Amino acid sequence: MKRYKILNNQCAPCPQNQSCTRKCEFIGAVEALKNRDTNIWLIDMSKSQFIQRLYRSQYRYSHWRVLVDERDTLMATRLAWIVTESLKKKETPRVLALVGAAHCEGIKALLKKPTSISRNLRLLDLYFTPPTLIRRVGVIGD
Numbered sequence: 203m204k205r206y207k208i209l210n211n212q213c214a215p216c217p218q219n220q221s222c223t224r225k226c227e228f229i230g231a232v233e234a235l236k237n238r239d240t241n242i243w244l245i246d247m248s249k250s251q252f253i254q255r256l257y258r259s260q261y262r263y264s265h266w267r268v269l270v271d272e273r274d275t276l277m278a279t280r281l282a283w284i285v286t287e288s289l290k291k292k293e294t295p296r297v298l299a300l301v302g303a304a305h306c307e308g309i310k311a312l313l314k315k316p317t318s319i320s321r322n323l324r325l326l327d328l329y330f331t332p333p334t335l336i337r338r339v340g341v342i343g344d
Contacts, residue, residue: 243280243284243333243334243335243336245276245277245280245281245284245299245333246273246276246277247272247273247276248334251276255268255272256268256269267326270304270305270308271308271322271326272326272328273305274305274308274309274312275308275312275319275322275323275326275328276328277299277301277305277309278308278309278312278313278319279319279323279328279330280332280333281297281299281309281313282313282316282319283330283332283333284297284333285297
């Protein structure tokens with residue numbers, strides 16, 4: 203939530219310099235959806251989860267496992283949860299996920315074989331927590 207607020211209030215240092223529209227990550231996601239009602243979910247680790255996982259990486263695991271593999275599993279799990287919740291409501295799930303390039307292949311692989319998600323949660327000693335709804339967006343008109 204803190205990251206979301208910072209990104210919506212000020213632009214992080216950006217290579218676009220003078221041409222920057224001061225619209226980063228989450229605002230970009232809303233614009234990509236054009237004129238649709240949508241929810242924006244935070245599917246990554248919370249700050250405390252991230253710190254806990256990083257601490258563990260210094261003693262037992264590689265940084266890649268913590269920063270990529272574990273995050274891939276959590277993000278895939280939360281994306282699957284969002285889709286499942288839509289299906290329960292008899293809605294057609296439509297999801298646009300903006301993730302870092304290092305996460306694309308891992309998340310896609312997990313979502314193509316959903317049984318691997320629960321296996322990864324167990325193997326990586328991760329616990330499911332639902333994603334955080336950070337903003338409900340309603341767009342009216344064209």
